[in-house]
Amino acid sequence: MSAQTVLFDAPGPRAKRRILLGNIVGAVVVAGIAALVLARLADKGQLDADLWLAAVDADAWAYYYWPGFLATMRAAAVAIVGAFAFGLLFGVGRLSALLPVRVVCGAVVEFFRAVPVLLMMVFFWLLLANAGVDDSDFWGVVIGLILYNGSVVAELVRSGVHGLPSGQREAALSTGLTRGQSLRSVEVPQALIAMLPALLSQLVVVLKDSALGAIITYRELLQEARRLGSGEGNILQTLAVAAVLFILINWSLTKLAERLGNSLRRTSGRTGTMAAGLDAGVGVGATAQAAERPHGVDEGPDAGPGDPGRPGRWT
Amino acid sequence: MEEYLDIVRQYDVLGAFWVNIQLAFWAALLSLALGSVLALFRISPIGSLQWAGSAYVTILRNTPLTIIMVFMVLGAWGQLELTLATDFDLNFFWLAVVGLSIYHAAFVCEAIRSGVNTVPVGQAEAARSIGLSFLPSARLVILPQAFRGAIAPLGNVLIALIKNTTVAAAASVATETSSVMRTMIEFRPDYIYAIFFTFAIGYVILVTPVGLLSTSFSRRLAVAR
Amino acid sequence: MRRTRTTGVIALAATAALALAACSSDDGGGDTDADAGSETTDTMEEEEGAGGEGLTIGIKFDQPGLGFMDGDTPSGFDVDVAKYVASELGYSEDQIEWVEAPSAQRETLLSTGQVDMIFATYSITDERREQVSYAGPYFVAGQDLLVAADNTDITGPDALDGKNLCSVTGSTSAQRIKDEYSEGVNLLEQPGYAECVTALTSGQVDAVTTDDIILAGLGAQPANAGQVKVVGNTFSEERYGVGIPQESEQCEDINAALTQMIEDGSWQEYIDAATEGTGYTPNSDLNPPEFDPCDM
Numbered sequence: 055m056s057a058q059t060v061l062f063d064a065p066g067p068r069a070k071r072r073i074l075l076g077n078i079v080g081a082v083v084v085a086g087i088a089a090l091v092l093a094r095l096a097d098k099g100q101l102d103a104d105l106w107l108a109a110v111d112a113d114a115w116a117y118y119y120w121p122g123f124l125a126t127m128r129a130a131a132v133a134i135v136g137a138f139a140f141g142l143l144f145g146v147g148r149l150s151a152l153l154p155v156r157v158v159c160g161a162v163v164e165f166f167r168a169v170p171v172l173l174m175m176v177f178f179w180l181l182l183a184n185a186g187v188d189d190s191d192f193w194g195v196v197i198g199l200i201l202y203n204g205s206v207v208a209e210l211v212r213s214g215v216h217g218l219p220s221g222q223r224e225a226a227l228s229t230g231l232t233r234g235q236s237l238r239s240v241e242v243p244q245a246l247i248a249m250l251p252a253l254l255s256q257l258v259v260v261l262k263d264s265a266l267g268a269i270i271t272y273r274e275l276l277q278e279a280r281r282l283g284s285g286e287g288n289i290l291q292t293l294a295v296a297a298v299l300f301i302l303i304n305w306s307l308t309k310l311a312e313r314l315g316n317s318l319r320r321t322s323g324r325t326g327t328m329a330a331g332l333d334a335g336v337g338v339g340a341t342a343q344a345a346e347r348p349h350g351v352d353e354g355p356d357a358g359p360g361d362p363g364r365p366g367r368w369t
Numbered sequence: 370m371e372e373y374l375d376i377v378r379q380y381d382v383l384g385a386f387w388v389n390i391q392l393a394f395w396a397a398l399l400s401l402a403l404g405s406v407l408a409l410f411r412i413s414p415i416g417s418l419q420w421a422g423s424a425y426v427t428i429l430r431n432t433p434l435t436i437i438m439v440f441m442v443l444g445a446w447g448q449l450e451l452t453l454a455t456d457f458d459l460n461f462f463w464l465a466v467v468g469l470s471i472y473h474a475a476f477v478c479e480a481i482r483s484g485v486n487t488v489p490v491g492q493a494e495a496a497r498s499i500g501l502s503f504l505p506s507a508r509l510v511i512l513p514q515a516f517r518g519a520i521a522p523l524g525n526v527l528i529a530l531i532k533n534t535t536v537a538a539a540a541s542v543a544t545e546t547s548s549v550m551r552t553m554i555e556f557r558p559d560y561i562y563a564i565f566f567t568f569a570i571g572y573v574i575l576v577t578p579v580g581l582l583s584t585s586f587s588r589r590l591a592v593a594r
Numbered sequence: 595m596r597r598t599r600t601t602g603v604i605a606l607a608a609t610a611a612l613a614l615a616a617c618s619s620d621d622g623g624g625d626t627d628a629d630a631g632s633e634t635t636d637t638m639e640e641e642e643g644a645g646g647e648g649l650t651i652g653i654k655f656d657q658p659g660l661g662f663m664d665g666d667t668p669s670g671f672d673v674d675v676a677k678y679v680a681s682e683l684g685y686s687e688d689q690i691e692w693v694e695a696p697s698a699q700r701e702t703l704l705s706t707g708q709v710d711m712i713f714a715t716y717s718i719t720d721e722r723r724e725q726v727s728y729a730g731p732y733f734v735a736g737q738d739l740l741v742a743a744d745n746t747d748i749t750g751p752d753a754l755d756g757k758n759l760c761s762v763t764g765s766t767s768a769q770r771i772k773d774e775y776s777e778g779v780n781l782l783e784q785p786g787y788a789e790c791v792t793a794l795t796s797g798q799v800d801a802v803t804t805d806d807i808i809l810a811g812l813g814a815q816p817a818n819a820g821q822v823k824v825v826g827n828t829f830s831e832e833r834y835g836v837g838i839p840q841e842s843e844q845c846e847d848i849n850a851a852l853t854q855m856i857e858d859g860s861w862q863e864y865i866d867a868a869t870e871g872t873g874y875t876p877n878s879d880l881n882p883p884e885f886d887p888c889d890m
Contacts, residue, residue, distance in 0.1 A: 062414045062503040073415050080417040094449045098796055105817075117665035168576040169569040170532040172547045177565040180554045183699060184561065186706050190699075258431070265433035268785070269539055269547075271696055276436060281656050284788030285664055287795075287817020290443055297436045304431035442784075447793045457758060457780035543763075543783050555698075 109291035122278025133199035141207025174198035214245030251315035399470035404477025429475035438539040465537035484519025524583020652695030652712035659811015671868040682851035712837035728835030729848035734880035736828025738806035751775035757800040760790035810874035845888035
């Protein structure tokens with residue numbers, strides 16, 4: 055915050071008055087919009103207490119939100135673990151000394167990063183359903199999430215390793231390790247630790263994207279909220295509850311990722327891993343990182359200010 | 370092969386891609402505008418604006434896009450009777466554009482803020498020392514440099530936006546690619562692989578140039594320091 | 595040791611993925627009731643198989659009035675019929691396991707033996723008969739329109755020019771109206787009928803279309819009571835049958851149960867219960883229906 059004042063002078067009495075005025079106008083505008091929306095909803099009977107109570111009573115939690123939450127979590131858990139395995143495999147593959155392996159892994163990663171997750175989900179869902187697979191909707195969601203997020207993780211691995219000081223590899227090679235051994239025992243492990251916060255942020259992406267499962271009939275949180283609303287005629291209310299749940303879960307994960315990032319930055323400065331730009335997801339190289347940002351990878355600026363290694367930044 | 374091409378023509382695959390491109394185009398413009406305003410809020414001296422900007426980003430960034438799209442139809446249109454076009458089908462197109470924009474604006478805001486981070490403090494100090502107040506210094510000194518520093522992250526937002534236009538399916542836009550692909554597979558399951566790869570490669574073709582261009586622009590336009 | 599660390603991590607991650615996946619497919623069948631009991635019912639069902647002591651019945655879980663899983667209690671017309679038939683076949687209510695049968699998966703569920711029978715607004719068609727068999731039909735529905743209770747100008751499918759019509763994604767019923775009756779109709783697709791009815795009661799769409807009894811079931815929901823009505827001008831014939839696997843020999847027994855259900859008044863009672871308060875009466879020319887011969 056202190057750095058923020060670089061942009062403007064410390065306000066004097068007149069500026070203070072103007073800022074106060076600005077605050078009041080801003081608050082009035084926001085309150086006005088909210089009042090307008092609420093009035094419109096009330097007009098439509100959408101604010102009736104009954105509708106809201108039916109969206110949050112014990113049955114709603116026991117039979118809809120909780121099972122839906124579990125289904126979301128199950129898909130997200132399988133997907134993030136699968137994505138990690140996929141990413142590690144293809145990320146290391148892209149660093150391989152063998153040209154064909156590099157090319158194939160690179161093509162796979164770039165392909166799955168470019169295809170919308172929803173298209174993959176729809177494809178695998180219908181493919182598995184046609185093949186008579188029992189949980190085709192679950193697997194459609196999971197495979198879609200793994201392929202996409204796995205590719206993102208692969209890029210994290212690759213750029214993490216690229217960002218290491220070259221001395222790490224040189225030292226490893228000079229002790230007699232082969233290139234592959236150096237990669238496996240020296241470089242990738244360091245990159246992985248630095249990746250942890252980014253991986254946690256990726257879980258937010260996975261959680262958010264798992265809501266796409268509702269489009270392919272997977273019974274996750276959003277879909278269960280819809281179903282509860284179908285029975286009670288309060289679909290807007292149940293969706294609002296689901297949205298709040300998603301926001302709370304994702305927000306806590308984001309915070310956790312930030313804290314993990316901060317503590318990692320404090321503890322592992324020695325190897326210089328952090329200089330690789332992996333700090334809390336700011337960096338990971340301009341190309342790799344942030345294609346995914348809009349799905350929720352935490353953006354740098356939140357982490358940037360505290361970074362002692364970068365003088366001269368000011369927000 | 371002939372038969373498959375007939376199917377592609379019959380379901381108007383190119384038309385479906387055109388819908389997504391239009392969605393992406395308008396949503397990109399709108400989210401860039403909204404996101405810039407939000408970024409300005411977040412670096413402004415007025416406390417309520419800072420708060421509003423960061424609340425917006427925190428909430429929208431953690432909400433699944435699918436829910437936003439469903440709310441656009443059931444809430445904004447269904448209950449608040451928000452009508453953006455007199456034509457019935459076009460109305461849902463614009464609702465989807467608005468849904469995509471308010472979601473991606475949060476990421477645009479963060480991309481621009483990360484661009485602002487690339488501007489050295491000295492620039493702001495120099496701007497102030499020649500007597501510019503907040504808005505002029507933001508407009509004339511900080512933001513022009515910040516946008517150049519934000520090109521790479523903005524390019525990434527654009528890529529994600531293009532891919533996310535498929536979620537317009539949840540906002541009742543039935544002519545976009547994921548809905549069309551679903552219909553095609555349901556009616557012609559014998560061509561399921563060909564259909565998927567047609568759409569997938571379409572997106573690779575759409576997205577790859579954006580990535581290459583944003584990388585090359587961000588290099589060329591980088592402010593030399 | 596050290597050099598295998600990364601390989602170890604990969605292996606660990608892969609194992610964890612498999613393990614997670616394995617648990618999840620265990621719960622898969624029970625994902626909608628998600629209680630501790632589902633695990634045991636799943637295994638019991640596997641041991642007994644179809645035609646054993648338990649009975650697995652596929653229903654809709656999301657269609658209030660016909661097949662709806664309210665918490666852990668199924669309700670609706672299809673469910674009532676299914677319970678009646680099951681008890682005639684010698685199964686008590688707690689021997690029934692309810693499984694969700696989404697429209698697109700009904701044939702698969704039957705042909706892979708995951709369910710013994712399906713009561714899920716399952717129209718009998720020649721295409722489907724190539725994959726599954728049917729008992730019944732137990733009801734003949736027809737495509738109809740649901741409109742606001744005070745609406746008078748929408749009298750049938752040809753009065754929809756310039757109106758907004760809602761149906762669910764993947765359904766051909768709305769397209770049929772556009773193609774055959776009212777070219778100038780505006781179509782809106784929603785993931786479920788409940789969304790359509792919400793848009794109808796808020797006045798943003800003028801009509802919802804699908805089978806008349808489904809519409810009546812939606813209209814009978816407490817939240818919609820008194821706000822909507824079924825037009826009552828059907829323009830298609832949907833014959834709801836009991837879906838059974840092709841090799842099943844239960845068709846005659848099911849038909850006998852259905853006959854008795856119709857004769858002792860239960861059938862009428864179930865319809866009245868599902869459509870209470872909407873003033874809906876099924877098309878009496880076609881209902882109660884004639885059964886198809888079982889060897890079709």
